[in-house]
Amino acid sequence: MLTADLVGVRRHGGELRLTAHDAGKVEALASALAATARAHVGQPREALDAALDEQAGTEPGAADRRLAAAVAKLIVDGCRFEEPEAEAAGLLRRDVFLRAAAARRAATATAPFDRAAVLGAVAAERGTTVASVEAGLYADRPGAHRLLAVEAPPPAALAAGFPLAAAQAVLLRATKVTAVVRAKQAAIYRHLFRTLKFLRLLPAITAPAPDAVRIELDGPFSLFQGSTRYGLQLGLALPAIAACDTWSIDADVRWGADRRPLRFRLAGHGIAADASEAPAPVPDEIAALVEAFERLDSGWRIDREPAVLDLPGAGLCVPDLAFVRARDGARVHFELLGFWSREAVWRRVELVQAGLRDRILFAASRDLRVGEAVLDGSATAALYTFARVLSAREILKRIERLAAEAPAGTPV
Amino acid sequence: MRRTPRPYQAEALAAWQAAQHRGVVVLPTGAGKTWVACLAIDDRRRSTLVLAPTLDLVRQWYDVLRTTFGVPVGVVGGGDYDIQALTVSTYDSAYLHMEHLGNRFGLVVFDECHHLPSAAYALAARAAVAPFRLGLTATPERADGRHADLDELVGPIVYRKDIVDLAGDYLAPYDTVRLSVELGAADRRLHDEERAIYRDFLARNGIRMSSPSGWSDFVIRSARNDDGRRAMAAYRRQREIAFAAPAKLDYVGLLLDRHRDDRVLLFTQDNATAYELSRRFLIPIITHVTRVRERSEILAGLADGRYGAVVTSKVLNEGVDIPEANVAIVVSGSASVREHVQRLGRVLRARAGKRALLYELVTAGTAETFTSARRRDHSAYR
Numbered sequence: 001m002l003t004a005d006l007v008g009v010r011r012h013g014g015e016l017r018l019t020a021h022d023a024g025k026v027e028a029l030a031s032a033l034a035a036t037a038r039a040h041v042g043q044p045r046e047a048l049d050a051a052l053d054e055q056a057g058t059e060p061g062a063a064d065r066r067l068a069a070a071v072a073k074l075i076v077d078g079c080r081f082e083e084p085e086a087e088a089a090g091l092l093r094r095d096v097f098l099r100a101a102a103a104r105r106a107a108t109a110t111a112p113f114d115r116a117a118v119l120g121a122v123a124a125e126r127g128t129t130v131a132s133v134e135a136g137l138y139a140d141r142p143g144a145h146r147l148l149a150v151e152a153p154p155p156a157a158l159a160a161g162f163p164l165a166a167a168q169a170v171l172l173r174a175t176k177v178t179a180v181v182r183a184k185q186a187a188i189y190r191h192l193f194r195t196l197k198f199l200r201l202l203p204a205i206t207a208p209a210p211d212a213v214r215i216e217l218d219g220p221f222s223l224f225q226g227s228t229r230y231g232l233q234l235g236l237a238l239p240a241i242a243a244c245d246t247w248s249i250d251a252d253v254r255w256g257a258d259r260r261p262l263r264f265r266l267a268g269h270g271i272a273a274d275a276s277e278a279p280a281p282v283p284d285e286i287a288a289l290v291e292a293f294e295r296l297d298s299g300w301r302i303d304r305e306p307a308v309l310d311l312p313g314a315g316l317c318v319p320d321l322a323f324v325r326a327r328d329g330a331r332v333h334f335e336l337l338g339f340w341s342r343e344a345v346w347r348r349v350e351l352v353q354a355g356l357r358d359r360i361l362f363a364a365s366r367d368l369r370v371g372e373a374v375l376d377g378s379a380t381a382a383l384y385t386f387a388r389v390l391s392a393r394e395i396l397k398r399i400e401r402l403a404a405e406a407p408a409g410t411p412v
Numbered sequence: 413m414r415r416t417p418r419p420y421q422a423e424a425l426a427a428w429q430a431a432q433h434r435g436v437v438v439l440p441t442g443a444g445k446t447w448v449a450c451l452a453i454d455d456r457r458r459s460t461l462v463l464a465p466t467l468d469l470v471r472q473w474y475d476v477l478r479t480t481f482g483v484p485v486g487v488v489g490g491g492d493y494d495i496q497a498l499t500v501s502t503y504d505s506a507y508l509h510m511e512h513l514g515n516r517f518g519l520v521v522f523d524e525c526h527h528l529p530s531a532a533y534a535l536a537a538r539a540a541v542a543p544f545r546l547g548l549t550a551t552p553e554r555a556d557g558r559h560a561d562l563d564e565l566v567g568p569i570v571y572r573k574d575i576v577d578l579a580g581d582y583l584a585p586y587d588t589v590r591l592s593v594e595l596g597a598a599d600r601r602l603h604d605e606e607r608a609i610y611r612d613f614l615a616r617n618g619i620r621m622s623s624p625s626g627w628s629d630f631v632i633r634s635a636r637n638d639d640g641r642r643a644m645a646a647y648r649r650q651r652e653i654a655f656a657a658p659a660k661l662d663y664v665g666l667l668l669d670r671h672r673d674d675r676v677l678l679f680t681q682d683n684a685t686a687y688e689l690s691r692r693f694l695i696p697i698i699t700h701v702t703r704v705r706e707r708s709e710i711l712a713g714l715a716d717g718r719y720g721a722v723v724t725s726k727v728l729n730e731g732v733d734i735p736e737a738n739v740a741i742v743v744s745g746s747a748s749v750r751e752h753v754q755r756l757g758r759v760l761r762a763r764a765g766k767r768a769l770l771y772e773l774v775t776a777g778t779a780e781t782f783t784s785a786r787r788r789d790h791s792a793y794r
Contacts, residue, residue, distance in 0.1 A: 057641060062635050062636050062637075065635075086703060090703070090705075090706045093696065093706075094706075094709070096694055097694055097695060097696045097719065098713070098718060098719070100693075100694035100695065101695070101713075101718060101719045101720050101721075104668065104669070104672050104720055105672055105673065105720060107669065107672060112669065113668075113669065115692070115693070115694060118694055119694075134691075137691065138687065138690075138691075141687075141701065142701060259531075367495075367512055368512075
């Protein structure tokens with residue numbers, strides 16, 4: 001991922017705009033820098049970094065050098081490095097340094113500390129050479145990691161994705177993003193919503209038109225003060241937004257040393273369409289719940305691709321999964337609200353109060369201090385509060401209750 | 413809470429109480445700031461969050477609070493998320509979790525609170541509703557002047573004692589030795605050539621490094637053309653020559669021999685020099701990438717005498733408690749008074765019969781002489 005200092009931008013009134021780059025130039029740079037990287041396969045990372053720095057530094061102007069440095073960063077992001085076992089290097093250092101400390105304590109004016117003797121003794125003890133001991137001493141240092149393979153995208157693909165990479169870097173400085181997206185396939189929406197949840201952003205989702213979804217993204221701290229602390233998540237969300245058939249974003253950013261508030265807008269047409277084909281990330285808590293639930297002999301199965309629940313005029317709800325009872329097809333949606341936002345819980349309560357008819361169980365951490373009683377008046381929705389870990393058995397009890405209480409014969 | 417506070421610790425608590433339980437206590441390293449915080453926690457008897465900059469310090473606080481109060485102590489950070497009435501966290505984790513931590517504590521203790529005025533950490537402090545706040549530091553002053561923000565975030569400085577006030581009574585007596593080393597002829601020539609390139613660029617561009625914006629002006633202008641890039645490279649090269657002069661490294665060898673029966677901490681300005689010293693003298697190194705287990709093993713080894721010396725760049729400047737360490741060798745460093753005082757503080761914890769010694773190696777005829785003069789501008793070095 002690019003960092004903000006690698007992005008060419010200009011200010012236009014209260015707006016921040018990306019500097020346009022010739023895709024041909026980006027492709028040529030990617031080609032040349034990838035060739036340099038490939039020439040360093042087998043060499044330490046610090047040698048690769050130095051070579052790429054030097055190569056980027058030969059560009060004629062400051063803007064070109066920044067562009068080259070940005071492309072170099074994307075190439076390095078696509079490199080695979082050896083990660084030697086830190087344990088082995090650590091044990092070698094321990095051996096060498098303990099022996100050296102003892103030798104130094106025993107040294108005298110006539111028999112001074114002898115570095116070569118220490119290394120020789122360790123090498124002999126390990127049945128290896130002094131050169132090998134010296135080479136292995138700091139082999140786990142990141143700069144010493146050997147480059148194994150260059151797996152960056154082909155130059156043309158890297159050039160095509162460069163504007164999105166630059167926009168991601170701008171969003172690192174965003175305090176809030178509003179996106180309007182359109183997609184014909186439900187799978188693309190599902191992928192987007194799951195990504196947003198995985199990133200623990202708090203999407204406020206509405207449908208301004210039958211074929212469009214509007215998503216307001218920020219984090220709980222934004223209620224307190226404009227903060228760029230969710231910038232990384234907002235940047236990481238962009239590829240999933242850009243996977244929609246058409247999309248636009250309107251972001252509040254704080255840019256430059258003075259953190260000046262500026263507006264950043266961008267729109268596109270499915271420029272990262274392949275993102276929707278990647279498996280949607282699943283939060284660890286959900287993965288653990290699925291595993292635990294499937295071990296129960298419950299008579300329920302789990303549907304990992306539940307529908308998006310739309311309550312026109314009130315908003316949308318995107319469950320993480322649905323429980324489906326085998327004998328009658330009764331379906332109870334499940335959404336994990338986690339432990340990071342009380343606000344998210346109240347939004348769901350409001351949605352239920354506004355008339356959400358689907359059977360749904362929400363789960364929230366007890367740390368949020370919202371009682372399960374807030375949804376006691378609802379026949380179709382319930383809140384399950386948990387201490388540390390989601391309990392599959394507690395969830396089973398609650399979905400059985402919801403399936404019994406909710407109007408019969410209404411699998412959603 | 414059975415230990416009797418030292419007189420200055422009791423004075424610090426009284427000053428904090430008099431300031432409506434908000435404010436900063438400035439005490440040198442090794443003077444027992446932690447105990448002042450324990451007194452404050454006992455005084456208020458409210459749920460308390462202790463914030464510290466490193467996991468090492470979080471561990472130390474955890475041990476002290478458990479031992480002192482005999483209650484479960486929560487930890488947030490380093491993979492833990494356990495909130496108790498007494499909880500310790502890193503500043504980073506508190507920043508990440510302040511939505512859930514901010515309204516839970518009546519007292520917040522900010523250890524090494526000079527870190528607090530940075531943008532992110534300040535946000536965490538502002539999000540906390542705690543009416544009672546105690547800041548602890550040996551060196552509140554920041555080069556960027558933002559120590560003034562501590563007034564708003566924690567409260568005013570309510571009590572202050574410096575090293576010279578406590579040395580000999582509550583801190584180990586100490587000596588400081590400044591050693592000047594010469595560059596060899598070839599290094600001298602190279603150093604002077606590179607420095608001339610750098611100085612010439614400054615002069616041609618009207619950049620005054622002594623002005624507050626001098627460094628950022630240099631960075632911005634040096635990025636604009638080849639001349640500037642050459643000047644930046646020259647600046648770095650002449651510094652490298654001064655920081656890691658061969659004569660300096662030779663001198664380190666002599667000092668390690670001389671202090672073979674002592675516990676020595678070596679400090680450098682950069683990791684490259686630290687690795688060079690570690691490789692050359694076969695002494696353990698601690699940097700920001702050193703894993704926790706290895707770091708703990710090295711520090712325990714220095715404490716129990718298995719290791720006689722440890723080299724580091726900046727990561728041990730604060731937050732490490734090794735009472736056995738009695739010799740510090742500053743091979744290179746920045747102009748920061750705080751950093752230099754913190755490095756001295758690492759060897760000042762009192763022990764029976766201990767006399768601490770701080771060596772500072774400076775390469776003569778280089779900018780390092782000015783750097784050294786600036787960082788010694790503190791009562792501890794007069």
